[in-house]
Amino acid sequence: MGADFSLRNRFERGLAAPICLTWELTYACNLACTHCLSSSGRRDPMELSTKEAKDLIDEIAAMQIFYINIGGGEPMIRRDFFELIEHAVRQKVGVKFSTNGTRIDEEAAERLAAIDYLDIQISIDGADAATSDRIRGAGSYDQARRAMDNLKAANFGQFKISVVMTRESIEQLDEFEALAASYGAELRLTRLRPSGRGVDVWESLHPTREQNRRLYQWLLDRPNVLTGDSFFHLSALGDPLEGLNLCGAGRVVCLIDPVGEVYACPFVIHDEFKAGNVRDAGFADVWTTSNLFQSLREPGNPGACGSCGSYDACRGGCMAAKFFTGLELTDPDPECVFGHGEAVLEKKRLTIRPTPSPDHSKRVPVAITSR
Amino acid sequence: MVQSAVRVFDSSAPWKLSGQVSLRDEAFGALAYHHGTRRLVFLKSRELVALVRNLEEFESADEAIDAVVVPAQHQRYVEALSSLFSSEILSGR
Ligand code: SF4
Numbered sequence: 001m002g003a004d005f006s007l008r009n010r011f012e013r014g015l016a017a018p019i020c021l022t023w024e025l026t027y028a029c030n031l032a033c034t035h036c037l038s039s040s041g042r043r044d045p046m047e048l049s050t051k052e053a054k055d056l057i058d059e060i061a062a063m064q065i066f067y068i069n070i071g072g073g074e075p076m077i078r079r080d081f082f083e084l085i086e087h088a089v090r091q092k093v094g095v096k097f098s099t100n101g102t103r104i105d106e107e108a109a110e111r112l113a114a115i116d117y118l119d120i121q122i123s124i125d126g127a128d129a130a131t132s133d134r135i136r137g138a139g140s141y142d143q144a145r146r147a148m149d150n151l152k153a154a155n156f157g158q159f160k161i162s163v164v165m166t167r168e169s170i171e172q173l174d175e176f177e178a179l180a181a182s183y184g185a186e187l188r189l190t191r192l193r194p195s196g197r198g199v200d201v202w203e204s205l206h207p208t209r210e211q212n213r214r215l216y217q218w219l220l221d222r223p224n225v226l227t228g229d230s231f232f233h234l235s236a237l238g239d240p241l242e243g244l245n246l247c248g249a250g251r252v253v254c255l256i257d258p259v260g261e262v263y264a265c266p267f268v269i270h271d272e273f274k275a276g277n278v279r280d281a282g283f284a285d286v287w288t289t290s291n292l293f294q295s296l297r298e299p300g301n302p303g304a305c306g307s308c309g310s311y312d313a314c315r316g317g318c319m320a321a322k323f324f325t326g327l328e329l330t331d332p333d334p335e336c337v338f339g340h341g342e343a344v345l346e347k348k349r350l351t352i353r354p355t356p357s358p359d360h361s362k363r364v365p366v367a368i369t370s371r
Numbered sequence: 372m373v374q375s376a377v378r379v380f381d382s383s384a385p386w387k388l389s390g391q392v393s394l395r396d397e398a399f400g401a402l403a404y405h406h407g408t409r410r411l412v413f414l415k416s417r418e419l420v421a422l423v424r425n426l427e428e429f430e431s432a433d434e435a436i437d438a439v440v441v442p443a444q445h446q447r448y449v450e451a452l453s454s455l456f457s458s459e460i461l462s463g464r
């Protein structure tokens with residue numbers, strides 16, 4: 001299927017409401033993955049209350065946002081987790097939530113299986129414990145597998161196994177496919193971005209150009225593998241991948257964080273991409289009137305990519321990936337398939353890269369590493 | 372699995388927007404979301420949106436189409452509805 005360019009142009013100018021709204025319910029997490037996009041760990045004391053969260057869900061329903069992507073932190077850590085998702089689905093707002101699986105015991109699996117309009121994504125970062133635990137921490141892989149076993153036993157139906165593509169996990173594509181098949185689950189692969197704590201590991205973990213090329217071929221052959229439109233920068237290699245093939249930040253995509261801050265996308269938790277707070281005049285107000293979102297909906301400057309024959313396919317790539325690697329938004333994506341991004345990065349070796357603003361990582365002693 | 376016969380869209384029959392589908396107006400037309408299949412479908416013109424919303428009031432899709440567009444466009448709209456039918460956006464009544 002080819003991309004529909006007229007519709008894409010329309011989408012770039014923004015929609016009445018987002019299609020892909022992510023809501024991180026909490027910054028609290030019982031794991032400490034090295035690439036966490038939201039630098040989660042500690043709960044923020046200013047987290048939205050149950051009442052505020054429910055009001056937000058009502059507003060989301062009124063805006064006819066069809067479903068919300070719930071994440072965190074670990075969303076199931078919130079004590080009102082079930083209350084909130086049940087409140088959403090009751091109003092026909094579908095819920096897709098991402099979890100590390102640690103809280104899906106037999107009882108939780110039964111309860112989840114009883115809810116309509118619910119999708120679950122369980123995250124792993126390797127097809128075996130050793131690979132996955134290197135990123136997610138000791139024991140996390142086995143717990144995720146136990147969650148999958150419990151969902152299967154509870155007849156939840158088709159859940160999703162979600163994997164961020166790193167230099168290591170990308171070598172296990174066939175194993176992930178087999179694992180998903182063994183559960184009757186869907187496989188979802190997403191891109192590693194230098195967001196949150198990911199900024200520290202991106203350089204050593206992001207796929208090589210050769211790996212990206214293999215991934216592109218693998219995905220082209222498997223339109224059923226979900227990607228959340230993550231890899232559109234690879235569409236520059238030839239036929240477009242499934243999806244809208246555009247950066248939806250502030251146009252079709254946005255993020256609400258646990259304290260109600262609205263950001264252009266889940267991968268740009270940084271003051272520069274903050275559009276407002278739902279506590280002020282509500283979410284719809286931020287979505288329609290924020291200056292940041294208005295400016296993101298203006299036709300962008302293609303910059304150096306303007307002269308590239310593949311610009312129509314790749315649109316210069318991911319804004320978050322550029323921003324947190326220290327590139328200008330008009331530069332090519334750091335993983336530009338032709339290496340143009342790497343070339344610019346090479347010239348900017350000495351740039352100071354922005355660090356994500358709110359850091360909720362647990363305060364543990366860490367080794368000082370050179371960047 | 373039993374192979375079910377290929378179902379084709381019959382524009383002389385009465386149709387309606389499926390109860391599983393939510394429609395949201397947008398500047399280009401509308402977005403339709405099917406809560407069962409979890410698929411998003413784009414309705415790329417306002418005329419098509421009006422047509423889909425009003426389908427239920429007519430005895431057949433053909434009549435509903437004629438109420439919205441000129442005869443020269445009829446076939447195009449049958450095709451548009453047929454594609455919505457295959458995405459399970461429409462259901463019979
Ligand atoms: S130069 Fe820009 S548009 Fe061309 S492939 Fe690279 S990132 Fe994409």
Ligand code: SF4
Pocket residue numbers: 193246247248249253265266267268317318319320321
């Ligand atoms: S900034 Fe990157 S991750 Fe965010 S919407 Fe744009 S392309 Fe997607």
